[in-house]
Amino acid sequence: MFRRFVLAFVTLLLIVSMVPTAYGQGPVTVKLWMHVHPPRVALDEELIAQFEAENPDIDVEYTTVPDQEWDTALATALASGGGPDLFNQATFAMGDFYNQGILAPIDPVAAGYADVQAIFDAYSFGDSLLAGAVFDDVLYGLPTELSTYACYANDDLWAAAGLDPATDFPSTWEELKDVAEQLTIRDESGALVQRGFDFHWGNSIFTLLIFNPMVQQLGGNMIDEVNLTASIDTPEVRQVMGYWNDWVNTWKLGGPQYEIDRTAFLAGNLATDCDFGNWGVPQMVDAGINYSIHPQPRWAEAVSNNAMATYAYFFMVNSGASPEVQAAAWKLAGFLTDHPQEYFDVAGLFQSKKSFVESEAFAENEIMPIFLQEMGVSLYHPRIPGFFEVADALMRGRDRIIVGGESMDVVLPELEQEVNDILARAAAR
Numbered sequence: 324m325f326r327r328f329v330l331a332f333v334t335l336l337l338i339v340s341m342v343p344t345a346y347g348q349g350p351v352t353v354k355l356w357m358h359v360h361p362p363r364v365a366l367d368e369e370l371i372a373q374f375e376a377e378n379p380d381i382d383v384e385y386t387t388v389p390d391q392e393w394d395t396a397l398a399t400a401l402a403s404g405g406g407p408d409l410f411n412q413a414t415f416a417m418g419d420f421y422n423q424g425i426l427a428p429i430d431p432v433a434a435g436y437a438d439v440q441a442i443f444d445a446y447s448f449g450d451s452l453l454a455g456a457v458f459d460d461v462l463y464g465l466p467t468e469l470s471t472y473a474c475y476a477n478d479d480l481w482a483a484a485g486l487d488p489a490t491d492f493p494s495t496w497e498e499l500k501d502v503a504e505q506l507t508i509r510d511e512s513g514a515l516v517q518r519g520f521d522f523h524w525g526n527s528i529f530t531l532l533i534f535n536p537m538v539q540q541l542g543g544n545m546i547d548e549v550n551l552t553a554s555i556d557t558p559e560v561r562q563v564m565g566y567w568n569d570w571v572n573t574w575k576l577g578g579p580q581y582e583i584d585r586t587a588f589l590a591g592n593l594a595t596d597c598d599f600g601n602w603g604v605p606q607m608v609d610a611g612i613n614y615s616i617h618p619q620p621r622w623a624e625a626v627s628n629n630a631m632a633t634y635a636y637f638f639m640v641n642s643g644a645s646p647e648v649q650a651a652a653w654k655l656a657g658f659l660t661d662h663p664q665e666y667f668d669v670a671g672l673f674q675s676k677k678s679f680v681e682s683e684a685f686a687e688n689e690i691m692p693i694f695l696q697e698m699g700v701s702l703y704h705p706r707i708p709g710f711f712e713v714a715d716a717l718m719r720g721r722d723r724i725i726v727g728g729e730s731m732d733v734v735l736p737e738l739e740q741e742v743n744d745i746l747a748r749a750a751a752r
Contacts, residue, residue: 351651352382356400356407358393363670367659374658381651401425401641408644409652411467414455414635415528418548418707422750426463427642433650434465434657447680448699455703456637464637465660468672471698472532472631473690474597474617475607480506480517481594492617496537496566499620503576506594513575520595521577521584522567527711527718531704532632533598534721537563539702542626546705546713546742551750553713553742555720556735564735568725579726588612598631601694602671616690618697630697632704709749716741 357367364387371383386407388396394416400406402423412420420426429439436442439462443449446466456464476488484506493499499520506519523529535545543559546552554560571578585603587593589610597619599606607614619630638656640649663679666672675695679685685692707713720738723729 350380350382351647352384353409353648353652353655354384354386354407355652355655356386356388356397356410358411359387359389360670360672363666363672366662366665366669370659370662370665371655374655378651378654381655383655404643406641408641408648409638409656410641411636411638414637414703414706415710417456417464417637417639418705418710419749419752420639421458421463421706422708422752425639425642426458427640427644427649429462429464429640430650430653433653435654435661436657445676445678447675447677447695449675451699451701452633452635452675455633455635455706456639458706464639465656466635466637466674467660467666468636469633469675469698470600470602470635470673471633471694471701472598472600472619473693473697474595474619475588475599475603475612476615476617477588477591477594478613478615480591484594488615488617493620494618495623496620497623500570500574500576503595504574507576515575515577515581516592518577518581518584518587518593520597521581521587521593522570523584523598524579525583527714528704529598530717530721531710531714532634534563534567534717535704536629536631536702537566537622539629540622540625540627545717546707546746548705548707551707551746553739553746555717555739555742560735561731564721564724564731567721571725572728579722601673601690604690605671616693618693629701631701633698633701634704707746707749708752709745712745712749713742716745 367385371385375381375383397406397410397412398416398419401420429442431437431439431442434442436445442462443453446452452466452469453462455466456462474492476492478488481488481491486502486505491502493502503519506517507515508517510516522533538545538559541559541562543554543557545555545560547554570576581587582592584593584596585599588596589606589612591612621628638660640652640656644652660674660676663674663676664682664684666674667679673691673694680695716738720734723734724731
């Protein structure tokens with residue numbers, strides 16, 4: 324009888340040891356994956372150590388992946404049913420993750436909030452800026468980095484042209500053309516030596532980060548992210564495409580044949596650039612550019628006050644993780660996002676937590692209030708499955724018109740069909 328009792332007792336101990344989390348006798352392990360951003364890594368490690376000390380029932384496995392491998396490594400791991408429990412990824416990929424059922428809705432209590440509304444209330448422009456992680460009125464993430472673009476002026480080049488950005492910076496796209504003409508320098512043959520302004524032509528995502536917001540200012544929208552449909556052959560798209568085409572072919576103020584705008588601006592060969600974020604400031608300092616920062620232009624007849632698209636990185640939780648791991652992951656995400664000033668000061672990553680935005684340090688910052696105001700009135704880029712495929716198609720269509728000289732009457736209907744086909748295929752994956 325005694326031997327049976329001992330055997331039963333040992334068996335029970337063995338079972339308990341195999342499922343320590345369920346019996347509260349062992350720590351929960353959260354696998355956290357992040358892309359490499361060197362200034363942030365040391366701060367991550369410091370705060371994770373603090374979190375583990377304050378939460379001895381949670382262990383954190385912290386993994387960083389080089390930028391060039393990040394998107395593929397994360398998508399592959401998550402698609403296989405494995406990968407991290409908590410990860411930090413850009414809104415560009417969020418449409419695919421949501422479509423694949425990878426994302427777990429936020430657990431506000433685990434993250435340290437009374438409810439979901441309390442999360443929105445904790446952020447300046449919470450409704451606008453947390454919208455990047457909202458699908459069907461459900462919140463799926465906490466922001467770790469919020470970004471949009473503002474316009475940088477090379478004040479020395481403006482002064483050389485007899486202009487002062489403080490008073491002469493254009494508020495409309497129509498005015499920008501006239502100001503850019505004054506800032507443009509050509510040689511005797513008419514070739515551009517210095518551009519007054521130019522768009523970013525080299526990366527397809529800018530068709531969704533810059534071109535589409537200009538369409539939205541007019542009341543249109545190329546991509547319906549709810550119904551996953553495209554509306555490209557529209558008067559609003561034609562107006563924006565016409566402006567970009569005139570910039571290159573009629574006014575001859577720039578185009579894809581020239582040095583990328585950001586590179587040219589940092590080299591002192593471009594007087595105005597409108598696709599740097601707040602992260603551009605250290606680059607200006609390193610390049611010795613005497614700069615000032617200004618809001619984006621709007622159309623004179625704009626019906627929406629949005630600037631360029633907002634994009635962001637959010638902490639998201641893997642829906643395949645167990646309930647106790649999900650709760651621990653949200654607790655870690657809530658802790659890490661409760662240090663907005665440290666992440667801004669150390670790594671240049673902006674979060675609009677009111678605890679930071681309403682601080683004296685933020686009020687004394689010379690540039691961030693402009694970026695926050697632009698983000699607060701703007702819209703996220705479409706968060707769609709097949710984001711990069713759609714962007715590539717849009718760039719090909721743009722270049723058929725602007726570089727190839729094809730008619731919008733031919734290209735836009737074909738482009739609309741192509742993008743609708745891409746969206747349908749991506750949604751079915």
